[in-house]
Amino acid sequence: MPYTKTHKSKTRNKILECAFRLFAIKGFNGVTIDEVMNNGGLTRGGFYAHFSSKAELYSEALKFAATSTKLANLKPNHLSDQQWLCLLLNEYLSVEHVQGKHPCPLAFLATRYQYQK
Structure with a gap:
């Protein structure tokens, strides 16, 4: 059974929140996709359902953080x-x-x- 749109949105926001915190502390080069996903209790495979690359994640995490303050x-x-x-x-x-x-x-x-x- 496929996940609902709400579930996918919540998962994406969880990834963005984890990425934002890690990137803010360690910078782009100091963070891995595995680290972001592990921090959120998620698997690496799930990452690609939301983002095509670490660079896209970085960009989206910055937007997420700026609009969440x-x-x-x-x-x-x-x-x-x-x-x-x-x-x-x-x-x-x-x-x-x-x-x-x-x-x-x-x-x-x-x-x-x-x-x-």
Whole structure:
């Protein structure tokens, strides 16, 4: 019996979340497809149902991370501009963020990204 579209979407998001965290910490060259999939409790074979290459995964993980942060969300109506800015800055400058427990998509831009097309 084939998997549902919901299952496939959840699996893809799990792969992207794992990839985002690993790439943010180790950079493109420091991460393998096996490592991403093992981190998510998945098999390497499942990777190719979602992505054609590690380079595509990297690109998609960056997009996923950038659209999943609080910065990508609109300011809640009940917060003033100042409260919203304080909330964002407090999260961005938190100890957890600095220690990599909540990696930042900007970390992708600081890693060495090299691959051959």
